[in-house]
Amino acid sequence: MAVIASDAGYCPIELGTAMEKIVVDGNRRKYTQLGRTLRFYGGTTSATEVGCNLRCKFCFSDKPVWKPARTGRFYTPEQVFYGLAKNARRHGHKTISASASEGTLGRDHLFELLDLVEQSEFVYILETNGMTLGADSDFARQLARYKNLHVRVSLKGSNEDEYHELTGANRHSYRLPFLALKHLIDADVSCNACVMASFSSDVSLAGLKHALTDLHPGILKSLEIEHITLFPKVRERLKRYQLTPTKSRRLSRQQPNQPEAA
Ligand code: SF4
Helix, strand or coil, X not given: CCCCCCCCCECHHHHHHHHHHHXXXXXXXXXXXXXXXXXXXXXXXXXXXXXCCCXXXXXXXXXXXHCHHHCCEEECHHHHHHHHHHHHHHHCCCEEEEECCCCCCCHHHXXXXXXXXXXXXXXXXXXXXXXXXXXXXXXXXXXXXXXXXXXXXXXXXXXXXHHXXXXXXXXXXXXXXXXXXXXXXXXXXXXXXXXXXXXXXXXXXXXXXXXXXXXXXXXXXXXXXXXXXCCHHHHHHHHHCCCCCCCEECCCCCCCCCCCCC
């Protein structure tokens, strides 16, 4: 008799709605800081936002994801933009972003922030796990009016079983970042995909590449393959969940910055 996989696990869209009640207040969103230098993109400035609609067991972002009610302060889009711009101008960075949580929570806040970026010399990198963008094609169309924007859609695992094990979310929602990429490409929004592959086999990764090629020929050219960094909290959490990465990066003195997340 065939075994039908159950769709146990939380719904990221429902979790996102619940998180927005905690980390969004009108056009304000919670952050823990507004402008630090990261080594990515040859040097970039990033704010640390609070609140995510996934609970990835490998996530380096601790309190912003796991304790959003007790973490950070509310900031207006203007405060966030000027915090980012100040650090970026001081260091000559061309890109700015927010990281360590999910970038699409608080849509009004995001749009007002992007309005300010649009009048500036910067490009904003929207870090997202693709859940909200996949569930609502209007969102991508609304983003299409911004030219100083690039969306980085991060897939958590190479197939829905990996995704479910890594995030605890229902398997069904694994399709959402694929839909997000499709909506963004259809709306002509600059975007690329990346995948957390630390728990993937060569076979599952090859399957993912096949699925992405089916979605859009050429998308593999900009695919980023990510591996976790074993920060102490990450190592501890993975041990608790009995998850062993096949590939990871060790924390070193040459690697002082945390990676981007969503
Ligand atoms: S890795 Fe990204 S999507 Fe996953 S919990 Fe952390 S911030 Fe959220």
